[in-house]
Amino acid sequence: MTNAVQPGDALRHLDYVYNSLSPSLARGADIGSKNGSVSLPFRGYSNRGGRMTKKLGIMLLLLMMVATFAAVGCGGDDNEDSGDSTEATEEATETTEDGSGTTEEATETSGSFNYAMSGLYKPFNYSDSGELVGFDVEIGKEIANRMGMDANPVTNPWETIIEGLKSSKYDAIVGSMAITEERLGQVNFSRPYYRSGAQIFVSEDNEDITSEADLEGKKIGVVKASTFRDIAIELTDEDNVVGYDSDVIALQDLPTGRVDAVITDQVVGFSAINENGMPIKDVGEPLYIDEMGIAIRLDDTQLLEDINSALEEMIADGTYEEISNKWLGRNILGE
Numbered sequence: 629m630t631n632a633v634q635p636g637d638a639l640r641h642l643d644y645v646y647n648s649l650s651p652s653l654a655r656g657a658d659i660g661s662k663n664g665s666v667s668l669p670f671r672g673y674s675n676r677g678g679r680m681t682k683k684l685g686i687m688l689l690l691l692m693m694v695a696t697f698a699a700v701g702c703g704g705d706d707n708e709d710s711g712d713s714t715e716a717t718e719e720a721t722e723t724t725e726d727g728s729g730t731t732e733e734a735t736e737t738s739g740s741f742n743y744a745m746s747g748l749y750k751p752f753n754y755s756d757s758g759e760l761v762g763f764d765v766e767i768g769k770e771i772a773n774r775m776g777m778d779a780n781p782v783t784n785p786w787e788t789i790i791e792g793l794k795s796s797k798y799d800a801i802v803g804s805m806a807i808t809e810e811r812l813g814q815v816n817f818s819r820p821y822y823r824s825g826a827q828i829f830v831s832e833d834n835e836d837i838t839s840e841a842d843l844e845g846k847k848i849g850v851v852k853a854s855t856f857r858d859i860a861i862e863l864t865d866e867d868n869v870v871g872y873d874s875d876v877i878a879l880q881d882l883p884t885g886r887v888d889a890v891i892t893d894q895v896v897g898f899s900a901i902n903e904n905g906m907p908i909k910d911v912g913e914p915l916y917i918d919e920m921g922i923a924i925r926l927d928d929t930q931l932l933e934d935i936n937s938a939l940e941e942m943i944a945d946g947t948y949e950e951i952s953n954k955w956l957g958r959n960i961l962g963e
Contacts, residue, residue, distance in 0.1 A: 741800070743803075
């Protein structure tokens with residue numbers, strides 16, 4: 629630690645210098661100059677011309693010395709502070725390099741996998757006491773875990789869910805989205821993570837509709853912007869196709885007669901019957917089989933690769949089957 633000049637020491641030293649210099653100046657002694665002139669850094673000042681001039685000279689000299697002592701003292705403190713600051717910086721650097729939370733490690737472990745769904749598609753994704761649960765939610769959590777990320781499921785209206793992905797509101801859609809040629813023009817899809825059929829459901833006391841041929845001129849309920857809507861338009865007039873935000877709400881409108889039929893996923897309809905006791909029934913064979921994939925932005929090729937790797941691992945080690953059995957009572961991978 630540097631010894632700084634203290635103000636009291638400076639004053640005592642200046643008093644000594646003043647007392648020593650005054651007699652010499654009074655006698656016209658030569659202090660650093662010829663002919664008794666005091667050499668000062670200011671033009672026009674000397675000890676000639678009387679006592680007043682001498683006093684002014686002495687005072688200016690003293691002021692210069694005070695400034696010099698102050699500069700020396702401050703310089704010592706600055707050096708100390710600089711040293712302390714350098715030491716603190718080195719210590720911080722060492723902590724960053726040696727600690728568990730380095731920048732590189734934080735980047736690898738602290739990211740979130742944000743994935744979207746409607747939140748209205750029981751048993752695949754729905755809200756239970758304010759928490760998102762279901763098959764899709766748990767599949768997304770397992771994928772996030774295998775990618776070393778935190779799972780963050782979010783909801784978005786189905787009719788705008790692809791636009792939300794394209795505008796980077798979330799990283800992926802894990803929401804039972806069917807892979808179609810039209811959608812492949814806007815997003816990429818993972819490998820299929822389950823397969824299921826589009827099924828017609830009617831009220832359990834409905835005897836008029838026994839097959840898809842009986843749907844002409846009937847009111848059909850479907851989820852907005854779904855593949856179910858596309859086929860409903862082929863089976864009845866477009867004006868008779870009623871859009872819903874939720875398949876479950878559409879199914880609930882069957883017993884009331886608001887719609888004559890609902891086209892939705894087999895699993896959704898059977899879940900409504902078996903778990904909720906809804907008075908509805910299925911009609912005929914599935915209209916077609918959908919392959920469901922996880923949607924990712926077209927340019928996000930690394931995430932697509934990571935998600936596919938995670939799905940393959942889950943299928944191989946049995947984790948996928950466990951999740952499927954938990955929520956649906958069977959393996960719905962369809963392979």
